[in-house]
Structure formats: C-alpha cells, structure tokens
Amino acid sequence: MIKRTLFFGNPAYLSTKNEQLVVNFPEEEKEGKTIPIEDLGFIVLEHPQITITNGLITKLIQNKTAIISCDKQHLPCSFLQPLTGHSEQTERYRHQLNASVPLKKQLWQQTIMAKISNQAEHLHERGQNSKKLKRWATEVKSGDIENHEAIAAAHYFQHLFMHLPEFSRNQKGIPPNNLLNYGYAILRALTARALVSTGLLPSIGIFHKNKYNAFALADDIMEPYRIYIDALVYEMVESGENFEELNKHLKADLLSIPAIDVTIDGNKSPLMVAMSRTTNSLYECFLGTSRKILYPKY
Incomplete structure (x- = not known):
C-alpha cells in the first residue's frame, strides 16, 4: 500500500486517539479531522505554530512515518527517525x-x-x-x-x-x-x-x-x-x-x-x-x- 503524505502549512494542534492522527485548528470555523496513522508515510510540518503531542510522535515513529520539519525559508531541515528501525x-x-x-x-x-x-x-x-x-x-x-x-x-x-x-x-x-x-x-x-x-x-x-x-x-x-x-x-x-x-x-x-x-x-x-x-x-x-x-x- 502506498503511504500518504500530509503537509501542514497553517497553525494546527496534532494529537492521537484510537490509532488515529487527530487534527484540530485554532480557527473555530475549521472542522477537525482524523486520519489513520497506519496510512501515513510522511508528515511535513511547515508552520512554526504547530503543536504535536509526544503520544502522536511515538505512534508515528512506531509506524515508521517520517516526520519532516521546515525552517524559516519553508525548506525541509530535519527528519525524525526511530532508534530501532529493524529487528536485526x-x-x-x-x-x-x-x-x-x-x-x-x-x-x-x-x-x-x-x-x-x-x-x-x-x-x-x-x-x-x-x-x-x-x-x-x-x-x-x-x-x-x-x-x-x-x-x-x-x-x-x-x-x-x-x-x-x-x-x-x-x-x-x-x-x-x-x-x-x-x-x-x-x-x-x-x-x-x-x-x-x-x-x-x-x-x-x-x-x-x-x-x-x-x-x-x-x-x-x-x-x-x-x-x-x-x-x-x-x-x-x-x-x-x-x-x-x-x-x-x-x-x-x-x-x-x-x-x-x-x-x-x-x-x-x-x-x-x-x-x-x-x-x-x-x-x-x-x-x-x-x-x-x-x-x-x-
């Protein structure tokens, strides 16, 4: 299965519940969303006002989902990887x-x-x-x-x-x-x-x-x-x-x-x-x- 790539270019609060990535926005008119973590291959975090919980980070890493952060020029500058990526x-x-x-x-x-x-x-x-x-x-x-x-x-x-x-x-x-x-x-x-x-x-x-x-x-x-x-x-x-x-x-x-x-x-x-x-x-x-x-x- 091809994994999905999510891009976050606006302020957002990212958390997890029931093996889902839960997205909430500071704007009241914007409805929150949920995405199955198992479907995710890459997450790109661009906006500086993005909050992500440690619980979500842990689940993403366990799923081998790459978490990519961007700098002030909006270019990817870091990549979060698991300490253990393979059983051998x-x-x-x-x-x-x-x-x-x-x-x-x-x-x-x-x-x-x-x-x-x-x-x-x-x-x-x-x-x-x-x-x-x-x-x-x-x-x-x-x-x-x-x-x-x-x-x-x-x-x-x-x-x-x-x-x-x-x-x-x-x-x-x-x-x-x-x-x-x-x-x-x-x-x-x-x-x-x-x-x-x-x-x-x-x-x-x-x-x-x-x-x-x-x-x-x-x-x-x-x-x-x-x-x-x-x-x-x-x-x-x-x-x-x-x-x-x-x-x-x-x-x-x-x-x-x-x-x-x-x-x-x-x-x-x-x-x-x-x-x-x-x-x-x-x-x-x-x-x-x-x-x-x-x-x-x-």
Whole structure:
C-alpha cells in the first residue's frame, strides 16, 4: 500500500486517539479531522505554530512515518527517525561497518553509472543531445576517481534548462533552484526513511564522509533518483506557472514524489517502494550475497 503524505502549512494542534492522527485548528470555523496513522508515510510540518503531542510522535515513529520539519525559508531541515528501525539492526550495522573499501568503491561506481545514465535518458527525452553523457556513464571507474559525476552534472544542467540562460545549479541560485532544493530535501528524507527501515545507518556513507553530515548514506543512494525530481521540476517550469515563489500548489506537486512511478528491475513501482528495494539490495551487498545495487532506470 502506498503511504500518504500530509503537509501542514497553517497553525494546527496534532494529537492521537484510537490509532488515529487527530487534527484540530485554532480557527473555530475549521472542522477537525482524523486520519489513520497506519496510512501515513510522511508528515511535513511547515508552520512554526504547530503543536504535536509526544503520544502522536511515538505512534508515528512506531509506524515508521517520517516526520519532516521546515525552517524559516519553508525548506525541509530535519527528519525524525526511530532508534530501532529493524529487528536485526545490530547485525546489519555490523555488516555495513565492516564493508571493505573496494566494495564501497564498486558500489559508488554503480551509483554514478546509474545516475549519469538516467541523466542521459532525461536529456534525450527533452530533445537534447545525450551522447556525451551516455559515453561518460560507461567510463566511470571504481570509486569514480576521475569525478565523472561532477563533469556530467555540469553538462546535464547546462543543457536541461537551456531556455533559462541565467540558470546554474546552485542551492542559493535563482529559480528553479528553489524547486530542486525542496524536491531533493523530500527525496533525502524518503531515502533516509528507507535506510532506517532496512536496518542501516544513514550517517555512514559509501562515498560521502563529511563528519557533520548525519545522512551521508542517504546522499549516496539518492543520486540516481534525483532525475525524477529534475523531471518534475522541468514540467513545472514548462507549464508556464510562476515558479519564482514556492507556493502551496508547487509544494503539493513536489510532495507527490513518493508516489511517482519508476521502473526498477524491469517493473513499474512507486518511488517509495522502489527506494526500499534499493536499500535492501544495498544491504545484500554489505552482507556478501550480492554485488549489485538495484537502481531505477529512467
């Protein structure tokens, strides 16, 4: 079953009763609502005047529902995860921590090959020349020692938004960077949720190693999935709608990310389900029963 995503952009009081999420609003004219907790995959809390009870937090965590908080710029800035995400968590941590350097380099090679291949397919779909990207995808070496990821990314974004001559991919850059930032933040939380559910440590990456990054492995594994955010944002830009400001309509489209259909292992699957297959295949690599991560093909 596809889990629901709830977005709260107005003041609200969130509590629980009878395994339901109970929503009450300070405005008397607004009627309260209840939603089954078992149906929820993600909750995004944007407004600073949202109150949530500890009882509800506990039930959401036990249901593996990701609770995402936003900052003053309305961008996701934190993700609440359970201390125990899997019944075999300790054993799985051990396999992850004992992964050899050569294995990690091979896994990163697979990840970047999949990312660049997806970028090539996306450019081709938009009528752009993708020959360079297709070639670079085949030239990625173990550990991506020649940094094909960065080379491909620069080429990809330069050609994807050619009709926006002032655009360059930068977190603090001009729109549609605002849309990309928001979408990537949702994807990052979704990836971290899947890793925790698989019994892996999101902070121990296969490539990313910054000591201040608590989601290094999520940043690794989400790379081939970024294309689905790019495609969604591209459609938003092409629709002619004003994308200078991240309004509620645009956020609603971006919050549909978990339900986007992707193709993985030859079958169509919602992105949220596909991500779980990816993280489980990653654990199998750490365990030694497989040498390949399952990634979606755009």
